[in-house]
Amino acid sequence: MNRDSPKPTEGAQAVHRTLALLRCFGDSTNDLSASDLARRTELALSTTHRLLQAMAATGFLEQDSDTARYRLGPSMAELGRIAYHRRELHRAEPELAALSQRTGVVADLAVRLGAEAVILVGGSLDGDNRRALRRPLHSTALGKVLLAWPDPAEREPETLTALTDRTITDPDALHAELTRVRAAGFAVNDEESASGVRTVAVPVLDAADRARFALALRSTPEVLASARLGWFAEQAAACASALEVLLIPPAQRRVAARPPIVAG
Amino acid sequence: MNRDSPKPTEGAQAVHRTLALLRCFGDSTNDLSASDLARRTELALSTTHRLLQAMAATGFLEQDSDTARYRLGPSMAELGRIAYHRRELHRAEPELAALSQRTGVVADLAVRLGAEAVILVGGSLDGDNRRALRRPLHSTALGKVLLAWPDPAEREPETLTALTDRTITDPDALHAELTRVRAAGFAVNDEESASGVRTVAVPVLDAADRARFALALRSTPEVLASARLGWFAEQAAACASALEVLLIPPAQRRVAARPPIVAG
Numbered sequence: 001m002n003r004d005s006p007k008p009t010e011g012a013q014a015v016h017r018t019l020a021l022l023r024c025f026g027d028s029t030n031d032l033s034a035s036d037l038a039r040r041t042e043l044a045l046s047t048t049h050r051l052l053q054a055m056a057a058t059g060f061l062e063q064d065s066d067t068a069r070y071r072l073g074p075s076m077a078e079l080g081r082i083a084y085h086r087r088e089l090h091r092a093e094p095e096l097a098a099l100s101q102r103t104g105v106v107a108d109l110a111v112r113l114g115a116e117a118v119i120l121v122g123g124s125l126d127g128d129n130r131r132a133l134r135r136p137l138h139s140t141a142l143g144k145v146l147l148a149w150p151d152p153a154e155r156e157p158e159t160l161t162a163l164t165d166r167t168i169t170d171p172d173a174l175h176a177e178l179t180r181v182r183a184a185g186f187a188v189n190d191e192e193s194a195s196g197v198r199t200v201a202v203p204v205l206d207a208a209d210r211a212r213f214a215l216a217l218r219s220t221p222e223v224l225a226s227a228r229l230g231w232f233a234e235q236a237a238a239c240a241s242a243l244e245v246l247l248i249p250p251a252q253r254r255v256a257a258r259p260p261i262v263a264g
Numbered sequence: 265m266n267r268d269s270p271k272p273t274e275g276a277q278a279v280h281r282t283l284a285l286l287r288c289f290g291d292s293t294n295d296l297s298a299s300d301l302a303r304r305t306e307l308a309l310s311t312t313h314r315l316l317q318a319m320a321a322t323g324f325l326e327q328d329s330d331t332a333r334y335r336l337g338p339s340m341a342e343l344g345r346i347a348y349h350r351r352e353l354h355r356a357e358p359e360l361a362a363l364s365q366r367t368g369v370v371a372d373l374a375v376r377l378g379a380e381a382v383i384l385v386g387g388s389l390d391g392d393n394r395r396a397l398r399r400p401l402h403s404t405a406l407g408k409v410l411l412a413w414p415d416p417a418e419r420e421p422e423t424l425t426a427l428t429d430r431t432i433t434d435p436d437a438l439h440a441e442l443t444r445v446r447a448a449g450f451a452v453n454d455e456e457s458a459s460g461v462r463t464v465a466v467p468v469l470d471a472a473d474r475a476r477f478a479l480a481l482r483s484t485p486e487v488l489a490s491a492r493l494g495w496f497a498e499q500a501a502a503c504a505s506a507l508e509v510l511l512i513p514p515a516q517r518r519v520a521a522r523p524p525i526v527a528g
Contacts, residue, residue, distance in 0.1 A: 014278025080344005
């Protein structure tokens with residue numbers, strides 16, 4: 001059997017294009033036109049049309065009959081739901097809701113994907129705040145936690161882009177920050193990602209001392225006041241301990257005590 | 265700009281292959297090996313490996329470091345979550361939970377996708393019952409509802425496969441059944457899909473009298489007893505009325521009264 005395309009990279013290229021088109025919907029809260037999608041993916045419009053038609057035929061996208069714009073389709077909701085339940089992420093929801101209620105601020109759970117932290121559960125998914133579910137590692141508390149207790153298979157981010165004038169863009173400064181994060185047991189993003197936003201994050205650790213997830217509390221610098229950061233980190237750490245049980249299989253679960261929170 | 269592949273259908277073929285590989289995970293609760301996936305999709309193993317590597321690189325799949333098997337990855341959980349919230353499906357969850365509690369049986373919400381009903385919200389997604397989220401239209405109460413109040417753009421299913429000795433496989437018998445469903449205001453699947461399973465379903469209707477969703481209650485024939493079917497259908501219809509408000513935009517929402525439930 002040989003159904004392979006002539007060029008060995010052909011199939012992989014189309015996979016990357018398909019997934020790039022799907023990714024566009026992660027960055028947008030609106031329906032997207034074929035030309036929007038062509039521009040964002042830098043694909044030819046004819047290629048884009050062809051790929052979009054195939055994606056709509058299988059229910060991965062859906063085309064609005066009035067506007068001809070595309071949105072994510074029922075197959076994506078279906079498989080996403082399976083992926084979500086298969087990872088037991090639904091078990092994290094009541095824990096995050098309780099943490100959010102106890103602290104009065106938004107609680108989010110993220111994993112690392114390449115050079116970004118991707119929020120999969122939590123308050124940032126509710127309402128209309130669906131824009132920024134992926135964030136660069138170096139400029140977020142979530143990302144600092146994922147970098148401070150790293151998966152050895154993952155590489156360090158190479159470009160440290162400034163998002164505000166507080167973003168850490170020097171690799172040496174980032175290394176010093178990660179050493180502080182490990183010593184303190186938590187990370188802070190102090191308006192390094194967006195002005196007016198402060199976050200505190202702790203790791204959800206496995207037996208290999210790796211942050212499988214990062215758990216963040218997000219609010220303003222006034223609410224997450226410097227004098228209370230230790231308290232917020234303690235609350236998050238208590239929730240992270242529960243998530244280590246709920247989300248990590250017994251064989252991979254940490255048995256030693258959590259690193260203590262050391263507020264500076 | 266011309267980044268198109270030489271053959272005009274090339275890209276679409278790779279899209280279908282990519283989506284077919286993703287679809288395999290909707291039908292399985294286990295992690296899948298590359299050879300499992302090649303067999304299920306009838307792709308060459310070399311092609312499959314190449315596509316899987318591209319899909320793992322983008323986080324749409326994830327490879328277990330111990331078993332080398334694949335599962336759905338964080339990008340799928342992320343985009344699925346966005347698709348789910350974008351369609352406001354999270355607003356259906358408390359309504360379905362209340363319906364399930366009121367009736368004591370499982371409540372599910374489905375949409376039509378081709379010749380299948382796909383469950384997107386409800387009790388069938390919980391626990392380990394993640395196998396049968398897609399079901400042929402003709403053998404389910406969900407499907408009969410979607411066919412009885414059809415989208416004119418959709419075609420009738422062509423092959424009516426027998427799943428039990430009660431499955432309706434004759435097109436004329438199915439048409440007669442759909443006429444009964446419209447007159448009664450609800451559909452019944454009486455062990456037509458699996459032995460020991462009875463379901464009652466009602467439509468979530470829009471202004472064009474089209475079932476945008478189907479809402480089902482599922483249990484055994486003993487619990488969903490014939491004498492009580494009307495009561496269960498009434499409970500489901502009350503929930504469907506709420507979902508017409510929560511899930512359908514005002515401009516597309518039905519203004520007339522629901523079809524009454526007429527228990528036979």
